[in-house]
Amino acid sequence: MSSGTSVGSRNGGARASAPKNEERLVDPKLSAEAGEAPAEQSLRPPTLEEFIGQRRVVENLEVALEAAQRRGEMLEHLLLSGMPGLGKTTLAQLIATESDAHLVTTSGPALERPTDLAGVLMNLRPKTVLFIDEIHRLRASVEEYLYSAMEDFLIDVVLDQGPDARSLRVPIARFTLVAATTREGLLTMPLRARFGLRERLDPYPPEELERIVLRSATILGVRIEPDAARLLSERARGTPRVVNRFLRRVRDQAQVSDADVIDLAIVERTLERLGVDGFGLEELDRRILRTIVAHEPRAVGLKTIAVSVGEEDDTIEEVYEPFLIRSGYVLKTPQGRRVSDKGLAALGEKPRPRSKSGGHAPGLFGD
Ligand code: ADP
Numbered sequence: 045m046s047s048g049t050s051v052g053s054r055n056g057g058a059r060a061s062a063p064k065n066e067e068r069l070v071d072p073k074l075s076a077e078a079g080e081a082p083a084e085q086s087l088r089p090p091t092l093e094e095f096i097g098q099r100r101v102v103e104n105l106e107v108a109l110e111a112a113q114r115r116g117e118m119l120e121h122l123l124l125s126g127m128p129g130l131g132k133t134t135l136a137q138l139i140a141t142e143s144d145a146h147l148v149t150t151s152g153p154a155l156e157r158p159t160d161l162a163g164v165l166m167n168l169r170p171k172t173v174l175f176i177d178e179i180h181r182l183r184a185s186v187e188e189y190l191y192s193a194m195e196d197f198l199i200d201v202v203l204d205q206g207p208d209a210r211s212l213r214v215p216i217a218r219f220t221l222v223a224a225t226t227r228e229g230l231l232t233m234p235l236r237a238r239f240g241l242r243e244r245l246d247p248y249p250p251e252e253l254e255r256i257v258l259r260s261a262t263i264l265g266v267r268i269e270p271d272a273a274r275l276l277s278e279r280a281r282g283t284p285r286v287v288n289r290f291l292r293r294v295r296d297q298a299q300v301s302d303a304d305v306i307d308l309a310i311v312e313r314t315l316e317r318l319g320v321d322g323f324g325l326e327e328l329d330r331r332i333l334r335t336i337v338a339h340e341p342r343a344v345g346l347k348t349i350a351v352s353v354g355e356e357d358d359t360i361e362e363v364y365e366p367f368l369i370r371s372g373y374v375l376k377t378p379q380g381r382r383v384s385d386k387g388l389a390a391l392g393e394k395p396r397p398r399s400k401s402g403g404h405a406p407g408l409f410g411d
Contacts, residue, residue, distance in 0.1 A: 066137070066147040087260045087288050088134045092142055096259065096284075097252035098131065101243045105135070108241055109142050118171065119143055120240030121194055121221040123179075125228035127366045129285025130245040132224035133177065139222055140173035148174050152181030158189040162201065165193050170217045179223035180230040187235055194221055194238045226362045247282025247370070250274065257287045261306075266295050268306040275311050279324040281367045293318060323390045325373070328353060332364060333373060333391055336383045343380030 089095045092109075095102055105122075112119045119139060124132040140147035146169055155161045155176070168174065176182070182190070192198050197218050200211045223239070225231060236242070248256070254277040261268045268291075276294065280287035297314045298306050319327040335352040336344045350357040355364075365381075368374040373387035385395035 066140070066149060083292060084285065084288065087263055088137060089259075090138075090141070092138050094259075095131065095134065095138060096255045097248050098245055101135075101245060104241070104243060105139065109139070113143070118145070118218055119173075119220045121238060122223070122241040122243065123228075123231075123236065123239040124222065124224045124243055124245065126226070126245030127247065127283065127370075128226055128363050129283040130247065131284060132245060133175070135245075136173065136175040136222040136224065139220070140175075143173065143220070144171070145220070146172040148172055149177070150175070151177040152179050155182060155186050157183075158186050161186050161189050161193075162199055165199055165216050165219075166201075166214075168217045168219050172217060172219045174219050174221050176221065176223045178225065179235075180225045180227045182235075187232065190221075191234065191238065226366070247367075248284065249282070250277040253277035253280050253282070253284065253287045256284050257291050260288050260291050264291070264295060266291075266298065266306060267304065268294075269308065272306050272308045272311045275308060275315075279315055279320050279322075281324045281371075283367075290315070290318070290320075321390070323371075323373075325390055328355070329364060329368060329373075330391065332360065332368065333383050333387050336374065336381050337388070337391065337393070340383075343377055343382050345380045349381065 092102060092106060108119055108122075122139070124135060126132060136149075137147060139145075148164065148168065150164060155164070164174070189199070192200070192213075193216060197216050198213050199216055201214050202209055202211050204210060221239075228236075228244070254273050257273045257276050257280075258268070261273070272294075276287055276290045280290060294306050294311055294314045297310050297317075298304075301310065303310055321330075325333075331353045332349055335349050339348070346357050346361060350360050353360070365374065365376075368387070369376055371386075372384055373390055375382045375384050383391075388395055
């Protein structure tokens with residue numbers, strides 16, 4: 045144990061739902077899902093063993109953790125990428141717990157200047173996992189400041205001001221950086237190269253989401269029938285955060301309906317009320333698709349979509365679009381976004397003849 049504030053160990057440690065060793069430096073306003081955070085924390089698996097799915101990633105991490113522990117070293121820096129809600133934050137917490145380390149949490153947008161990062165790094169205690177969420181949003185000057193810290197555990201501190209200013213290299217505690225990103229492609233090569241471990245989380249198959257929803261139901265103290273759990277899992281776009289959110293809404297519905305058990309009818313009613321269709325698309329997904337269709341035969345840029353649906357560009361690009369593109373509803377072309385035949389089908393429209401540019405050909409009267 046590194047200190048009284050640490051929890052857990054690889055060989056059967058604490059089973060707390062929230063890591064007691066966590067220090068949050070993130071501005072809660074900057075977190076897109078800030079409102080959901082407390083509910084999510086209670087559903088986070090407290091050990092790697094209880095982390096469902098992503099077997100390849102979990103096995104790689106288990107080997108790396110075990111090897112680092114045997115060498116008496118900290119785990120190498122780890123980059124986790126994948127769509128929102130797939131478990132990156134959860135894994136960062138689990139790595140801290142399993143390494144018996146402190147956890148310090150911050151995010152790219154919260155670190156506005158190099159001095160913000162310097163403040164975090166200088167205060168790191170020995171044996172700390174520093175979790176930086178949304179690392180792709182780090183400014184270039186902050187990112188460059190991180191390099192020597194990651195590589196040599198040294199940072200530059202500027203003493204005095206004006207003509208007397210001089211820079212001093214000071215050592216900091218050795219730490220493991222766990223960084224998460226939904227946009228790995230935006231990371232610079234020098235930053236990527238400094239991560240010894242890189243893992244990508246993929247959307248979960250429905251069977252794994254079903255296990256997650258059954259586990260969450262137990263934690264929330266609700267009973268759910270197997271076919272009801274299956275339907276929730278099939279509509280949750282491969283994402284644990286989404287399936288857990290659905291479960292909480294279904295639980296509300298059961299409560300107001302005085303039902304002891306969540307059955308298929310309750311799930312169907314709730315999904316309909318939430319505007320989730322048979323494809324797992326929600327109202328905003330459909331508005332994105334309709335916006336693109338309305339611009340046919342032209343392809344549509346991100347900004348146009350964002351303005352039309354009243355959301356931030358970043359939110360569209362990082363939260364909604366990955367699923368729409370990955371599942372083949374939207375095609376991203378050099379000219380912009382287009383809706384595929386599958387996307388048209390989701391809107392209840394028929395496939396249309398395509399022009400050479402890949403767009404749907406205009407009709408007789410240039411519609
Ligand atoms: P991310 O950081 O990738 O956006 P989180 O780690 O915050 O995602 O996970 C979102 C929610 O989904 C959390 O409540 C977490 O408990 C749950 N969750 C994610 N992955 C798993 C998993 N593999 N098993 C069980 N629950 C999971």
